[in-house]
Amino acid sequence: MDLEFSNEEKAFRLEVREFIDARLPAETRRKVIGDRPLAKAEIVEWQRMLNERRWATPSWPKEYGGPGWNAVEKYIFLDELHQSGAPEPLSFNVAMLGPVLIKYGTEKQKRRFLPRLAKLDDWWCQGFSEPGAGSDLASLTTQARREGEHYIVNGQKIWQGMGHWADWGFFLVRTDPQAPKKQAGITFLLIDMKSPGVSLSPIWTIDGRHEVNSVFLDDVKVPIENRVGEENQGWTYAKYLLSNERTNIARVGLTRRILGKTRRAATTNGLLETPLFKAKLARIEIMLDAVEMLQLQILAGQMRSNEADPRSSLLKLKSVEVRQAASELLMEASGNQGLSMTSFEAGQRPPVDEGDEGWSASAVCFNSRGASIYGGSNEVQRNIVAQTLLDLGRG
Numbered sequence: 001m002d003l004e005f006s007n008e009e010k011a012f013r014l015e016v017r018e019f020i021d022a023r024l025p026a027e028t029r030r031k032v033i034g035d036r037p038l039a040k041a042e043i044v045e046w047q048r049m050l051n052e053r054r055w056a057t058p059s060w061p062k063e064y065g066g067p068g069w070n071a072v073e074k075y076i077f078l079d080e081l082h083q084s085g086a087p088e089p090l091s092f093n094v095a096m097l098g099p100v101l102i103k104y105g106t107e108k109q110k111r112r113f114l115p116r117l118a119k120l121d122d123w124w125c126q127g128f129s130e131p132g133a134g135s136d137l138a139s140l141t142t143q144a145r146r147e148g149e150h151y152i153v154n155g156q157k158i159w160q161g162m163g164h165w166a167d168w169g170f171f172l173v174r175t176d177p178q179a180p181k182k183q184a185g186i187t188f189l190l191i192d193m194k195s196p197g198v199s200l201s202p203i204w205t206i207d208g209r210h211e212v213n214s215v216f217l218d219d220v221k222v223p224i225e226n227r228v229g230e231e232n233q234g235w236t237y238a239k240y241l242l243s244n245e246r247t248n249i250a251r252v253g254l255t256r257r258i259l260g261k262t263r264r265a266a267t268t269n270g271l272l273e274t275p276l277f278k279a280k281l282a283r284i285e286i287m288l289d290a291v292e293m294l295q296l297q298i299l300a301g302q303m304r305s306n307e308a309d310p311r312s313s314l315l316k317l318k319s320v321e322v323r324q325a326a327s328e329l330l331m332e333a334s335g336n337q338g339l340s341m342t343s344f345e346a347g348q349r350p351p352v353d354e355g356d357e358g359w360s361a362s363a364v365c366f367n368s369r370g371a372s373i374y375g376g377s378n379e380v381q382r383n384i385v386a387q388t389l390l391d392l393g394r395g
């Protein structure tokens, strides 16, 4: 088996790297490398630069404004972004909703929304989870009842990533409470976050950041034309979206960047000379290589069939385990400095200019903890792997 990239692929990687070097604003790169939060305007500015070359939508076909890349090109592109400190295109827009609209949306929805998703004219958030429906997402209770040409939506969602920046949200709502199977009564709606009756409250996380929110929907009027696909068939579209979300969470290049930081810190303080530390680092690097191979296989399969791939659960699980192991090793390599974030209580924002490497190590470590939960928790991914890939636990 030849695991080397071809000369063409290496040339493509160089092209991406040169573009990033030429166009990525220095301040944006500094913040990403230093694990500092970016302003919305910085993310939008960069996505628009990518979109000028059709690079903001790496997995979209050419006819919808994508670059028409194969699996390896898409992989190389994202890997270069992550490793070089460039923000990736907003995944809610281009990795989650875009492919759903391309596969299941009406022509009118495609024309209306796809160009704006790519250009980040509209920032989207994901309204799936509820206080009583996370892992068991199909138990969701947010209700939508038909009234003329509208749905009237009532309920509460939770954990909406960057919802406070969102112009629009894609939501799962219950349209048939009497359906024989709970999965059968769910509909996929596009909701304008400026609609009367939509409100948000922030949730502060242990890394001191405001990324997630609760969203409240109180008699929100949603035109029927904002429904994706058929009424009560939303579960099918959600499964497709979640499969893409899980593949996207892998972020091998990001883990490589964390390992690069770890190596630099351990070189400076001499830790890299110790056999135990060296062995830990090598183990994580080998696991990461295996995750990279799995991701390439899944991407290749998706490009061929465009169907949900159950191996995305395995990829999500292993890639998150490797990233968390890498970020814990970074903390270890950072020594006492790595503890500096622990002086902040949850809900308290750390000073923006807290500039030492240790701050960054603990921020990376704490932030990576959420990855075992979002996109479907690791335990649930293990259940899916057992049932769909290993054929265990049925009947």
Ligand SMILES: Cc1cc2nc3c(=O)[nH]c(=O)nc-3n(C[C@H](O)[C@H](O)[C@H](O)COP(=O)(O)OP(=O)(O)OC[C@H]3O[C@@H](n4cnc5c(N)ncnc54)[C@H](O)[C@@H]3O)c2cc1C
Pocket: 125, 126, 127, 128, 129, 130, 131, 132, 133, 134, 135, 136, 158, 159, 160, 161, 162, 212, 370, 371, 373, 374, 375, 376, 377, 378, 379, 380, 383
């Ligand atoms: C940082 C972050 C960002 C998020 N962003 C979004 C977002 O943008 N939009 C959105 O809709 N949601 C988002 N989520 C929500 C996320 O998808 C849910 O938190 C997740 O699905 C788990 O649901 P829950 O929190 O209700 O936990 P629960 O489902 O209550 O699970 C609690 C624990 O029980 C375990 N468990 C549950 N069921 C089983 C089972 N059958 N077998 C074994 N163990 C089980 C879980 O693994 C977990 O450890 C985000 C979450 C986080 C942490």
